[in-house]
Amino acid sequence: MSTTDDELRRRKYEEALEVKSLRRIISAYINYPEAAEDDVKRYERSFRRLPVAHKALLTHLPLKYQKLRRCISKNTFFIFEMLKAFEPPVDMSQDDDVCDHLDDGSCGHVHAHSEDRDPCCGSASISGRSHSNKSGEVCAGHEGKNGNCCEPESGNVAVGLECQKDTHKDGCDNATCVKDQNSHDSLTVANKDTSSVPPESPDYFESMPHFHVPLVDVDKVRCVIRNIVRDWAAEGQKERDQCYKPILEELVRHFPERSKESPPTCLVPGAGLGRLALEISCLGFISQGNEFSYYMMICSSFILNQTQDVGEWTIHPWIHSNCNSLSDADQLRAVSIPDIHPAGAGITEGFSMCGGDFVEVYNDPSQVGAWDAVVTCFFLDTAHNIVEYIEIISKILKDGGVWINLGPLLYHFADMYGQEDEMSVELSLEDVKRVAIHYGFKLEVEKTIETTYTTNPRAMMQNHYFSAFWTMRKVGTGVQESMDE
Template sequence: MASDTNQPPHEDGSWAGDFDPFSDPEERRVLFAAFDSFRQYRRTAHMNTTHRRRQAFYALPSAHWQMLAEPPFSILDNLNKVDDAIDTNAEIADAIVAVGLDSFGLSANPDQDDPCKYWHGTATAGDVNKAHSTIRQFYRDWSSEGEAERAVCYDPVLQDLRNEFQTRRDSGEQVRVLVPGAGLGRLVFEICRAGFAAEGNEISYHQLLASSWVLNHTEGPGQHALHPFALHFSNLHSRTQQLQQVQIPDVHPGFAMQQAAESGPGQGFGTMSMSAADFVVLYTQPTNHETFDAVATVFFIDTAPNLIRYIEAIRNCLKPNGLWINVGPLLWHFEDGNPHRSTEGPETEGAGIGEPGNVEFTEDEVLCLVERMGFRIEARDGDRRPCGYIQDPDSMLGNFYFPSHWVARKSLGA
């Protein structure tokens, strides 16, 4: 992905910027696969979750499945409830597809004779998995129940920004903050709500389409129901836990902006924009040289196959004395050459995320590398709070990170 557009979708639903994803066959394929994977959410979730479980259930000895079909087990009734939950989640996936297609001028029922517009059937199994995980991610970023996870990751960033820039912000000065790997846009929104000029960057069309929907096209708080854990059948205390429902978004961006404006002077929002691009390619360009006051990387730096490239991009786009705030673990996504979360752009050798080669660092080595490349570590938080990632808090199995939090300043002359 090579778009340098850095504006959100227009009010009419179209995307700003002069980048045409249809002009490049590989870029078009990636975009179409994202659309198709959300379209397939309903069918694939039913097929892979309940259909195969019913087959396995009826493969039991007749006396066994008949016993388990009755209360208090009622296994078949629960599978029906899971099907209902899947349909509820699929309404979100369908909404993302609808607004995305409209934004790009595509038809929900494309003409098969036009390969440049025919997007059905383009998604791979990996693309479908990304759609499923993106839908679940709304729990973390846009539900009140996900606030505990957000607090560990986002609150330190917001506090660091206030500590450094609040006086400038209160005086009316625009303070520009870049958020690479912006995902579903919640941190970008919170930074904007705190009065800063926030720019998110994201390479994944799955994340871009979903964030555009929640930021620009939802009509109010709590409008959409989500069952984040309905497809999980292990480590459960009860079926009620499995079928938990949350409402998204917990905060509606438009309503929040209106409330801030009505609260009086000093409570207004900053500006918000989003760039759809490879972080390294876009932010090493001369047009982005020394344009940001701060960069906030949250659960991001371990997506780098070559961390030096990320540091070079951050150094290029930060102003002298600019602040780099980092929160996150070191789950290197390209360990053993197999990314845990593959990129969604064409892998162009020698450019950006597609550049060959990778290396994994320890935290001490990361900090050493940051200082070697023109930064000064000013703060390192020793209080490591555990943090799940779309973690069911009631699960018998807990997967937790203890994210690192540090602040670095770009040295003069770097």
């Protein structure tokens, strides 16, 4: 078989794996209402088992369960509208059952989008981004350089465009792009009353096979709903002030002159739902967010590109936990999103979101010295090999460029017990700084900032981090200091 045939076979294989993975993620979104209804039925079964005298003390609970169903319906309406707007980057109708027919054993060696280890859904570990997991349960991979991005075009906000690439975007092929938009022709009718009619699956996906997925996948959907509050609700402003404001202030301090003719460039790996990358763009930077999680990408694309008004949607992010609630009203409370109109926020020309694995997209010759700044927020600990992350950040920064970081070191793959091939290198903060110095960085600012992550501000239990914050400047690859033994 020729090299060309081998490459074509590999590309078809990887695309089929991506279809399989994306189908599972879409299925998780579609399964959300059924899984939530199962929870409510479980609550009702427990209530029915109470002694009559105890039920008499809790006569309000049946009404609460009906309110929960209305809240679930509101969330489902948002999710299905989001799915209807989603344009898959691959042909979702194709046969994805390729692993069983592969004869070279490479299925287990392709990056998976299964994301079985989702850090923001754990009860005791909330930290940043979901990331790739080489799972035997789902095999999936990106074609080519593992990315989706492009420059914005004129007119309305656009998704999935063919792109003219420049030095900042050569690792990417298709995209979520946002264009500044000061006005729009029509507004979507917000917050329709869906409480009495169970939502149905989007018509767009009726012809696409979907299936029941493990509850851990549906938990990722619930995680995304909580992340929406962090990035796109007024209720998330406190967290954004904790995490994003110090980063934005450092960028302004280091780049006081931001010319419209030649704006500085800033990359935001692990961009999640895109708010930080958008805020950086609004400061006058050519900003690009990079995100690996399809769960996040589907949602960020919808909010960035389809939103037509402030407060257009209503969600109920806290309904899936009965623990640590001060009151039923707190648990059931509604949140309006978004708190700003993304396309009308004053973004700088060139803002984009690039989907793909950070290492595969940016460890590319076209990215060397391409960025004036790199911002990492709750991102470093998503690495299998944090040294590789730091090395790539050093490569893609210009000499004199700055790296601004905020976050803990809750290594996402540290507890992958029983998976011997799952690599995880966990360094102390001291070692992380030593590695950075080796790769040509000079520490200029360092402090500890207390932060939360997707925390319910009214809950009786909240996880707080004493996050490491720093600004490092790349002083040049010729000024590296040797690592200690």
